[in-house]
Amino acid sequence: MIPLLVLTRKRNQSIIIGDDIEITVVEVRGDQVRLGVQAPRRVSVHRREVYDEIREANRAALATSRHALPGVLNLIKKP
Amino acid sequence: MAQSSGHQPDQLPAAQGEVYDFPGGLPGFPHARRFTLLRPPELAPLAWLAAADELDLAFVVIDPLVLFPGYQPRLAPEDLEVLGLADQSQAIMLAILNIPEDPGGTTVNLRGPVVLNPATRVGRQAILAGPDYVTRQPITGCQGRRDTFARSDPQAQPEHHHR
Numbered sequence A: 001m002i003p004l005l006v007l008t009r010k011r012n013q014s015i016i017i018g019d020d021i022e023i024t025v026v027e028v029r030g031d032q033v034r035l036g037v038q039a040p041r042r043v044s045v046h047r048r049e050v051y052d053e054i055r056e057a058n059r060a061a062l063a064t065s066r067h068a069l070p071g072v073l074n075l076i077k078k079p
Numbered sequence B: 001m002a003q004s005s006g007h008q009p010d011q012l013p014a015a016q017g018e019v020y021d022f023p024g025g026l027p028g029f030p031h032a033r034r035f036t037l038l039r040p041p042e043l044a045p046l047a048w049l050a051a052a053d054e055l056d057l058a059f060v061v062i063d064p065l066v067l068f069p070g071y072q073p074r075l076a077p078e079d080l081e082v083l084g085l086a087d088q089s090q091a092i093m094l095a096i097l098n099i100p101e102d103p104g105g106t107t108v109n110l111r112g113p114v115v116l117n118p119a120t121r122v123g124r125q126a127i128l129a130g131p132d133y134v135t136r137q138p139i140t141g142c143q144g145r146r147d148t149f150a151r152s153d154p155q156a157q158p159e160h161h162h163r
Helices: A050-063 A066-077 B077-083
Strands: A012-017 A021-029 A032-038 B019-021 B034-038 B046-051 B058-062 B093-099 B114-117 B122-123
Touching: A050 B058, A050 B093, A066 B046, A066 B058, B046 B093, B077 B114, B077 B122
Parallel strands: B019 B122
Antiparallel strands: A012 A021, A021 A032, B019 B034, B034 B046, B046 B058, B058 B093, B093 B114, B114 B122
């Protein structure tokens, strides 16, 4: 397990990851934190739960039933 | 019929049998960097997106416009850049199907379309921001009509995007 690095930041302070990814605390309001992310375009940035949803959907899709393929085709081709 | 990608739904000619590089793999499969699109004629309009280097890592895919003519995802600038696309009209877009034993329960991932650029042979699974599309859109009940898509995350509004 990769250990979690915990850093404390105030508003407008930032952390830098590697050479070219920077995360800034834009605003703190109650228990909500607004984060600004600066990263090269090739680096994808997503809310964790959204990424997890895609990942889980991919994993579930691997269990696709090959026996059901003809049935799916019938459903798709129905006029 | 609205076409966001500029090709007919049953045509995936340039992609067939060719290997695409997926620089980041897929979410959940970061090490799977190469995929081939296989289109056995008897399966059309379904196809297989199969990992080139790993047995049993393969997804059933379909052009989402076949099922959802109103599907109009907007790719983020970073997706276009990784793919080497000037705009998404040149892209081939595929949606991964999740097929249970009962085919009537089949769902399609409209929130994470697989996008291929046949010119660069680069592929990527885009993750769409915003609540417009879901990861498990049922295929039943969609024949021939535009669907309204359920909100999957009402809080996932895109905010500032100054990249």
